[in-house]
Amino acid sequence: MGQIQLSKVTKKFGDLTVIPPLDLQIEDGEFVVFVGPSGCGKSTLLRLIAGLEDVSGGQVLIDGQDATMVPPARRGLAMVFQSYALYPHMSVRKNIAFPLRMAKMDQAEQDRRVTQAAEVLNLTDYLERRPGQLSGGQRQRVAIGRAIVREPQAFLFDEPLSNLDAALRVGMRLEISELHKRLATTMIYVTHDQVEAMTMADKIVVLQAGRIEQVGSPLELYRTPRNTFVAGFIGSPKMNLLSGAQAEKHGAHTIGIRPEHLLISTESGEWEGTVGVSEHLGSDTFFHVNCPGFADPLTVRASGEMDLKYKSRVFLTPDPAHLHRFDAQGLRVE
Amino acid sequence: MSNRSQTLRPLGSWLEHHLPKVVLAPSFIAVLVFVYGFIGWTAWVSLTRSKLLPKYEIHGTIQYERLFAAPRWDVAMNNLFIFGGLFIVISMILGLILAILLDQNIRTEGAIRTIYLYPMALSMIVTGTAWKWILNPGLGIEATVRGWGFETFSFNWLVDPDMAIYTIVIAAIWQSSGFVMALFLAGLRSVDTEIIRAAQVDGIPTWRVYTAIIIPSMAPIFLSAFIVLSHLAVKSFDLVIALTGGGPGFASDLPATYMYAMAFSRGDIGQAASSAMVMMGVVFTIVVPYLYSELRAKND
């Protein structure tokens, strides 16, 4: 079981409140991603769950039991760190077995679990090597292996992929997702990359300045962002957010329209503008269109075949079904 | 601490939680007592009329008045400035020259560096003993040079009250200049090679590269070397004892030997305490601003 509940959890460093009272429910077997810009408190929150930091107030419940005062090792959680945190003087085998040795597990069971984890993670050939002799991806797998062997109630990942290069990151993303499918254990994953959040999560928790902005499935967040912050943070490229006269026309303080929900035409449309930079990705093309009366250029997604010259005249039409409206506080208006 | 309205930690777990503090506590208490407490004690006693035994009734600044009126202390402070000034300046110049010379792709650099630096591994008492023998007027350098045919050569600084302090300078420089060289050499090596390459491409002559680029960028190392050397100078005690014993008379006394004489042979604890406090004052005016800026730079 790996159900985790945070109740009025608060964290202060001296006079600085990093996390104001916060409630969150994480169900057993869920893949939950904490996402937000750097400094939003997502890593602190993870460390509070792990027990690496003391809460300044509130409770952490694991499977209904109060774990607030329980030291990290006895919470039944395993953690994978950004820098992998492998013990440099120990072989891969010893690294993976370390938590088991600390738990004084018998040797045969230790060996069995290490062997099994090594197979799952394709590390069998590297068991006698030192971390320094491994590639980044392999080190990441060792760190995961060290977490798996404990058979924890939940895995905690602290930006585990940010030290890998782009190609490797996509691969490891898939591996972790697969691992979750296979183990069906609760996973809490911290990242600043909304693509990782969207592709991996069952449930995304968007954080800003220690506050939860919205909790929901990736598609919920994409379709109905609760406020302008979530609207701007989830989705790539970013949603176009417009205020002023154009927004008032739709009865809102701010309106948002995603690049994929703008229709581009060379003949007619609601807004007229000129093409600035074009980005050709092959499958899609993104145009940055400057419209008179708009503060920022609008980003528009078009098919990969479409090609428009710099400064050519175009017309844009927002899809009314996908127009997001927000009030002066930035909250969604239905 | 934080507001723990909920469950209290069991005792074992409390101990585990506070173990780092428990481990650091004895050292902290030791420093508190043996550094700060003792400084306080010395400061207190320096304000009393303590003689052979410490007394604790405060009598104002009488010890300091006596100290500054004492001709022997006057000599000791004068010597400190002569010795400290010459020792620091010459060690730095010599160290810098040696470092630059050694930085010219010398094939036997390792061996030469080892030779230049070994005096630093010696006790100052050993250094003092060796130089005392070398400078011995009857049998040392003087006799040797005379033996070479320079009959009128005279080198008797060790027994000349006006010159004795300079023998300490000679021995101290011999001991420490290699160390300054090592510091500077490390500094020269830490200068970004790209900057030097760029200067070479621009056609700037070697000596200009040193004076305009490398040496200015080593300012922090000059500062460290200065701090270490001045610290050594104020604390020097062993070398004087071994080389001149503070003599002839008390011509080569330094504050450190004055303090020791008052404390352990004259039985004048009040004078010993007040002279120690003055020494600390001198060290602090040099070291505290340095430490402060170092720690601040680190915390930023």
Place this chain on the structure above:
Amino acid sequence: MTDMSLPQTRGRSRAGRIALRWLLYVILGLFALYYLMPLFVMVTTSLKSLEEIRTGDLMSLPRDVTFDAWATAWSGACTGIQCEGVRPFFWNSVLIAVPAVLLSTLIGALNGYVVAQWRFRGANLIFAAMLFGCFIPFQVVLLPMARLLGLMGIAGTIPGLIFVHVIYGLGFTTLFFRNYYVTIPSELTKAAKVDGAGFFRIFWSIFLPLSLPIIVVTIIWQFTQIWNDFLFGVSFSQAGTQPITVALNNIVNSTTGVKEYNVDMATAIIAALPTLLVYVVAGKYFIRGLTAGSVKG
């Protein structure tokens, strides 16, 4: 700059460059002679007879090599009224230095580990307070320390000297280990905590195995400091417990009898031998300690 010399730029002939190069080596060689000269004089003097010293030349090699001075220095030279040579004092120094070095290194390692990896509020302040202790002139603690050792009943004893050396060595040993341990990522400690290791287990199984270089640096530094110490030795010892530096000074400055310069030199070399040996064997670590102790605040 390691792998490149600054080229002596245009305008100088090849012969001129070679001459300059020679000049450089000659200057470096002369300085080497300057640094070696006292050692040379000490060694040669210690191997000469008193007769030869009186008639001969400071710089000349001994005509007849004799080890009598060494034998006297080791077991017969007089320190004041005693004439047992320097041997008992050599062992005093060993008895003082070994435990004091080990204790101060161990405590410094633990302190450094706490300050670098288990930061708590005020830890930096405590570290600064300890660091500051490295810089005080020890004269300022001599008087109260003498009284305290008396009160504790260990005045003039070897345990008393060990105690003093450990206390005043802590600042540097803590500094060395702290500066080394801050370079180890704190995530390592966190991972070990999650894995179930406690404070001492993490220190023992993870940090100590990674600390070999800094342990060597610290031990060498402490050994050199304590072996070469004179101030504490002369202030806090008595007839039977003096370290070798104090004995050397007593022998050299004893005013009774004939001045035996060859014995003085032999004694001085014996006193210098342990630290010189350490320097020759582990010079790299010695230099690292020196520069770490002075450059890094």
